[in-house]
Amino acid sequence: MKRLLILGGGTAGTMAANRLRRRLSPTEWRITVVDQSEAHYYQPGQLFIPFGIYRPSDLVKPRRRFLPEGVDLVIAEIERVVPEDNKVVLADESELGYDYLIIATGTSPRPQETPGLAGAEWQQSIHEFYTFEGASLLGEKIARWDGGRLVIHIVDMPIKCPVAPLEFTFLADAYFAEQGMRDRVEMIFVTPLDGAFTRPVASRHLGAMLEERKVALETDFMVERVDPEKKRLVSYDEREIPFDLLVTVPLNMGADYVARSGLGDELNYVPVDPQTLLSKAHDNIFALGDASDIPTSKAGSVAHFSLELFEENFVQYVRGRPMIQLFDGHANCFIESGRGKGLLIDFNYDTEPLPGKYPLPGLGPFTLLRESEANHWGKMLFRWVYWNLLLPGKEMPLEPLMSMAGKEVEATVR
Amino acid sequence: MPVAAIKDRLVKVDEEGFLTDYDEWDEELAKVLASQIGIEMTEDHWRAIRFLRSDYKENGETPTLRRVSTVGGIPTKDLFTLFPKKPAKKMAYIAGLPKPRGCV
Numbered sequence: 001m002k003r004l005l006i007l008g009g010g011t012a013g014t015m016a017a018n019r020l021r022r023r024l025s026p027t028e029w030r031i032t033v034v035d036q037s038e039a040h041y042y043q044p045g046q047l048f049i050p051f052g053i054y055r056p057s058d059l060v061k062p063r064r065r066f067l068p069e070g071v072d073l074v075i076a077e078i079e080r081v082v083p084e085d086n087k088v089v090l091a092d093e094s095e096l097g098y099d100y101l102i103i104a105t106g107t108s109p110r111p112q113e114t115p116g117l118a119g120a121e122w123q124q125s126i127h128e129f130y131t132f133e134g135a136s137l138l139g140e141k142i143a144r145w146d147g148g149r150l151v152i153h154i155v156d157m158p159i160k161c162p163v164a165p166l167e168f169t170f171l172a173d174a175y176f177a178e179q180g181m182r183d184r185v186e187m188i189f190v191t192p193l194d195g196a197f198t199r200p201v202a203s204r205h206l207g208a209m210l211e212e213r214k215v216a217l218e219t220d221f222m223v224e225r226v227d228p229e230k231k232r233l234v235s236y237d238e239r240e241i242p243f244d245l246l247v248t249v250p251l252n253m254g255a256d257y258v259a260r261s262g263l264g265d266e267l268n269y270v271p272v273d274p275q276t277l278l279s280k281a282h283d284n285i286f287a288l289g290d291a292s293d294i295p296t297s298k299a300g301s302v303a304h305f306s307l308e309l310f311e312e313n314f315v316q317y318v319r320g321r322p323m324i325q326l327f328d329g330h331a332n333c334f335i336e337s338g339r340g341k342g343l344l345i346d347f348n349y350d351t352e353p354l355p356g357k358y359p360l361p362g363l364g365p366f367t368l369l370r371e372s373e374a375n376h377w378g379k380m381l382f383r384w385v386y387w388n389l390l391l392p393g394k395e396m397p398l399e400p401l402m403s404m405a406g407k408e409v410e411a412t413v414r
Numbered sequence: 415m416p417v418a419a420i421k422d423r424l425v426k427v428d429e430e431g432f433l434t435d436y437d438e439w440d441e442e443l444a445k446v447l448a449s450q451i452g453i454e455m456t457e458d459h460w461r462a463i464r465f466l467r468s469d470y471k472e473n474g475e476t477p478t479l480r481r482v483s484t485v486g487g488i489p490t491k492d493l494f495t496l497f498p499k500k501p502a503k504k505m506a507y508i509a510g511l512p513k514p515r516g517c518v
Contacts, residue, residue, distance in 0.1 A: 220500055295475070
């Protein structure tokens with residue numbers, strides 16, 4: 001009996017368990033998922049908690065419910081992987097052997113990595129929304145805040161869901177306008193990138209949306225430390241940005257056991273082949289979802305598209321056949337823009353987000369890089385899609401590889 | 415692909431002037447590239463540039479500032495002193511490597 005061990009029962013790990021259980025014979029393969037908690041969170045929903053649109057209880061379900069029959073779930077913390085012995089050691093020192101290992105333990109915010117960030121002002125005037133607790137506390141803060149200087153800030157890239165800080169900014173602008181207090185809130189978006197977003201066309205579109213909403217943009221800002229007493233961000237090149245309320249996205253890092261096992265890069269991400277997701281160091285280890293170092297968004301859509309190809313590759317690979325379904329880094333992300341509208345972006349390793357229609361050229365119903373109500377409804381319906389179609393690995397009418405059909409290529413980029 | 419004449423040599427560059435062929439680079443060329451962006455190379459500059467070159471050769475990606483500091487052992491603060499304002503971009507330019515990928 002062979003054993004496939006999946007570390008992490010989040011978006012990527014759950015999809016992998018569902019898809020591979022259907023493909024691998026139950027008499028030949030045992031599949032085990034290890035996760036540290038029983039609760040599966042719908043993470044895209046966290047963005048809406050600070051504005052009271054979702055409550056935390058709307059977004060959590062038992063992890064077991066989304067794993068199929070024939071997959072064991074072990075609730076435990078992972079101490080380390082010992083690749084030489086093909087085994088995983090858990091925190092209680094028990095061991096799980098494997099023939100093949102999938103690392104799908106994602107990424108998490110690390111406020112303690114920036115001096116001054118997790119100090120006295122943490123969750124007083126300094127907040128984050130990438131954890132359920134953090135998003136809820138930020139919601140309480142916003143509900144009683146009477147205005148001032150709101151700084152939205154990214155410590156460093158890459159981060160999970162790189163559009164979320166922009167979405168938070170758009171939603172905050174709409175929220176404060178609705179409360180009749182937008183004129184009492186000064187908003188500044190502070191980023192280590194050289195524009196509102198990473199690639200030129202999207203950066204221009206999204207930068208213009210910040211401008212329309214009277215949000216100042218501070219670029220190339222690499223934070224060195226936070227001064228909690230003076231309430232300032234301080235950059236390595238000695239710029240200082242004062243705040244009354246700081247909403248930061250702390251440094252994101254992969255799981256610590258990845259580092260302890262010698263499997264990670266400087267941010268604990270597992271170096272993999274970007275087309276097959278096979279570890280560069282070990283030929284029976286794959287990394288799926290946010291846990292790998294592939295140069296595309298850390299996003300559920302990437303996990304989804306890559307998993308469709310990975311499923312077939314894995315089945316071939318364990319039979320000694322080549323992996324021929326090559327992933328292109330395809331990502332697509334809804335960007336909620338407030339006032340009942342949203343945008344959608346669609347891109348891959350080589351093609352930046354461009355305007356157009358998706359998934360059907362000319363028809364949509366979604367609009368790429370332009371605001372529409374359809375995009376907003378797409379985003380809101382996605383919660384149902386996530387639990388009912390995505391996690392179980394059901395067929396969706398979307399192609400795993402990115403397509404240029406429906407995209408408008410500008411004559412000149414500048 | 416555009417070609418630029420740097421001193422007396424022709425090298426392949428992208429539309430922003432970053433070299434596109436790893437092997438067309440040498441330290442003489444780097445000095446010229448550095449002076450074009452107002453940097454005079456010292457031993458501290460070379461340490462960073464040599465790390466970029468060897469790390470790229472090994473991994474096929476231009477290292478980020480964080481990687482130069484954690485793996486290369488040069489504090490980020492020093493990188494901002496050596497290559498003011500946009501150290502990641504300036505180091506890549508001098509090292510003849512692609513601009514670090516803005517990870518989306």
